[in-house]
Amino acid sequence: MAGQHRRSTARILATATAALTVAALAGCAGGSGGVNSDYGFATADQEDGSTITVWVDxxxxxxxxAFEEANPDVPISIETYDGNAGGSGSFQTKVALFDQSGEGWPDVVFSTQTNDASWAAKETNGVQAFAAPLNKGYFSDDFLAGFTDGANDPMTVDGSVYGLRNDLAPVVLWYNQKLLDEFGYEIPTTWEEYEAMGEKLAAEHPGYILGSIGDSFVGTYVYYWGAQAPIFALDGNTFSSDFDDPYSVAMTEMLDSMAANGSLVQDSVFSAPFVENYSDKIVAMPGPAWYAGALFQNPDSVNAEPGTFGAADPLYWEGEDEVTGNVGGGVWYASSHSKNLAAVETFLEFATSSEESAELNSGLPAYDEAASTWLDGQAASGFFAGDFKAAVQKASGSVWGGWGFPSFSPETAYAAVVVPALAEGKTIADVVPEWQEQILNEAQVQGYTVE
Amino acid sequence: MLAFTKNGAFVGIDNFVKVFADYRFWPAVQHVALFVAIWLVSLTLLVVLLALLVHAIRVRWLSSVSRFLFYIPGALAGASSVMLWLFLLDPAVSPVAGILQLFGFETFVQTVSIDNLPVIFTLIAFWAGAGGWIIIMYGALNNIPVEVMEAARIDGAGPIGTAWHIQIPLMRKWISYMAVMSLAAGTQLFVEPRVLSQASKGVVPPDYSLNQLAYLFAFRQNDFNGSAAISLLLLVVAAGLSALFVFRGGLFERE
Structure with a gap:
């Protein structure tokens, strides 16, 4: 009796295995189906006039x-999601689910992260890569050439461009002209001057600040990237994180000393307490170009008086290369599974290069023409003090190239290790070993060779 | 089946070895074990105590009103109840900010620090789930024959003596039933840490619980085999512990 039972179990298992194998083979066959030479990848059957689904934050x-209004003949369904913010991975996890079910992919996705091409440009478990290559016939070369040099590099894999950059996000130094005048301070130009200013400020005007280290994107992209600290470097498939490098050590020391004297605070710049307590206490603060719309001109955030804040050239180490960091800059992806590629193209051209998009962009558009429109608009409005256009343009041309774009975000380790440690009253130096271990562990799990 | 294969081929226990070696696995085991321990103990003690109290209330309307109040939070399910807790836990907006500050928590980051999480998840789970159990225990108490209770009273047992010697032993099956069901739910901890992780921008790590780790394996690393291995481990552990409760609690014994 028991023997018979075991045999039938074995038979069921064998049948199931066979069924799975057949399914897997069928999946492979579908994945490698004919490449459409007009597009350079295997397209789905096109249905003219079908609705495109667009995911945005x-x-x-x-x-x-605005696109929906300007193009009433293009059916579009707009869905909002978290925009993959903070390296949450929601974009990848959702696509993985659709890959499993073999349907349901959105046609266009906006992501706030710049590293998604590391997985979206790859075939996974036999399913065609989600992101469509855009420079193999899909988009015209003329259009693609309109982007700022290097803007689409993070999404370029082996010569194929898999995503269109929405905005450039170089780090500049934001400053409050009124407070500087009141206190008699000069705009700092180097990290050394910035640190010295923190000491002076803490002594003379306690309560006023030079920034925050409570956001994981600020800690990593603004400070360590801007300091040329090689804590997140990728060379081919080899990942390394060097906290003993002089630049890394110097930045850690600077942040710890400024956090200790109170010139750097721990509240997230997007939190209610930050807006409440520090909106009129920010003397200077290094941050990405998109702070313009996200913080200073945002009625729900700092909501500064016109003429108060300005942007200056980014900070660098005295006597060293004048480079800066970069905080994301969103990316638009087109789905290779889309059934209406023509509508997707219309949408993406609108979203990246149209005048309306330039006006609605919170940061510096990555498309050259839109960028000039945006910068001129900002200059004309007179909202920002000083030479806003020159500072942002200098910053966008000097982003340090040593920072890596692997398939995981540096923000998760900072959020999990450094942010809670600071809240407990520890220093960054205290948790550097733990932090580095976390970064390296994440790299290993993602399949990188760790050095 | 997935747990023992890789790309369709049988690989024995390779997936389990890989999962055990993953740096996130053992911390996740500890997190879940600690949470389940704290939760089961507090749930059992408080639910039994509250059910006895409600049952002891002789005023009819007061008894039904309190049962109704206990039950309300249970109607607010899963993620939406966690959203509510996000407000409670952030000292900047919380209506109970005073209590949080009493414990020394000035910011949301401090409140959700990793050492506090088992207690926070216990509070959330208790708040959402205890009401239903109190009603069930109340029903169990109603099932105890009036003669038995009267006999106890005539023998001179006070309310505490009756509870300890008569009511709790007669509720034993129900208590172990509650423990089994809650254990199953507790080891599956997922929604609460997931929502907190997103809300805290990663201060609550995305790999806090075992189910979250299984989720990351499946959808971040596209490793459904590793994910299945974790799920299978969870099943084995939960089944083992449930068996313990079933046999110790005499769930299937008949008089």
């Missing part, structure tokens, strides 16, 4: 809405 919703 809250900040990009107005652009999508």
């Amino acid at each position: 809250a900040a990009r919703e107005p652009v999508a809405k």
Whole structure:
């Protein structure tokens, strides 16, 4: 009796295995189906006039809405999601689910991260790569040439461009002209001057600040990237994180001393307490170009008086290369599974290069023409003090190239290790070993060779 | 089946070896074990105590009102109840900010630090789930024959003596039933840490619980085999512990 039972179990297992094998083979066959030479990848059967689904974060919703208004003949369904913010991975996890079910992919996705091509440009478990290559016949070369040099590099794999950059996000030094005048301070130009200013400020005007280290994107992209600290470097498939490098050590020391004297605070710049307590206490603060719309001109955030804040050249180490960091800059992806590639193309050209998109962009558009429109608009509005256009342009041309774009975000380790440690009253130096271990562990799990 | 294969081929226990070696696995085991321990103990003690109290209330309307109040939070399910807790836990907006500050928590990051999480998840789970159990225990108490209770009273047992010697022993099956069901739910901890992780921008790590780790394996690393291995381990552990409760609690014994 028991023997018979075991045999039938074995038979069921064998049948199931066979069924799975057949399914897997069928999946492979589908994946390698004929490449459409007009596009350079295997396209789905096109259905003219079918609705395109567009995923955007809250900040990009107005652009999508503007498109809907300007193109009433293109059916579009706009869905908001978290925009993959903070390296949450929601974009990848959702696509993985659709890959499993073999349907349901969105046609266009906006991501706030720049590293998604590391997985979206790869075939996974036999399913065609989600992101469509855009420079193999899909988009015209003329259009693609309109982007700022290097803007699409993070999404370029083996010569194929898999995503279009929405905005450039070089780090500049934001400053409050009124407070500087009041205190009699000069705009700092180097990290050394910035640190010295922190000491002076803490002594003379306690309560006023030079920035925050409570956001994982600020700690990593603004400070360590801007300091040329090689804590997140990728060379081919080899990942390394060097906290003993002089630049890394110097930045850690600077942040710890400024956090200790109170010139750097721990509240997230997007949190209610930050806006409440520090909106009129920011003397200077290094941050990405998109702080312009996200913080200073945002009625729900700092909401500064026109003429108060300005942007200056980014900070660098005295006597060293004048380079800066970069905080994301969103990316638009087109799905290779889309059934209406023509509509997707219309949408993406609108979202990246149209005048409306330039007006609605919170940061510096990555498309040259839109960038000039945006910069001129900012200059004309007179909202920002000083030579805003020159500072942003200098910054966008001097982003340090040593930072890596692997398939995981440096933000998760900072958020999990450094942010809670600071809240407990520890220093960054205290948790550097733990932090580095976390970064390396994540790299290993993602399949990188760790040095 | 997935747990023992890789790309369709049988690989024995390779997936398990890989999962054990993953740096996130053992911390996740500790997190879940600690949470389940704290939760089961507090749930059992408080639910039994509250059910006895409600049952002891002789005023009819007060008894039904309190049962109704206990039950309300249970109607707010899963993620939406966690959203509510996000407000409670952030000292900047919380209506109970005073209590949080009493414990020394000035910011949301401090409140959700990793050492506090088992207690926070216990509070959330208790708040959402205890009401239903109190009602069930109340029903169990109603099932105890009036003669038995009267006999106890005539023998001179006070309310505490009756509870300890008569009511709790007669509720034993129900208590172990509650423990089994709650254990199953507790080891599956997922929604609460997931929502907290997103809300805290990663201060609550995305790999806090075992189910979250299984999720990351499946959808971040596209490793469904490793994910299945974790799920299978969870099943084995939960089944083992449930068996213990079933046999110790005499769930299937008949008088």
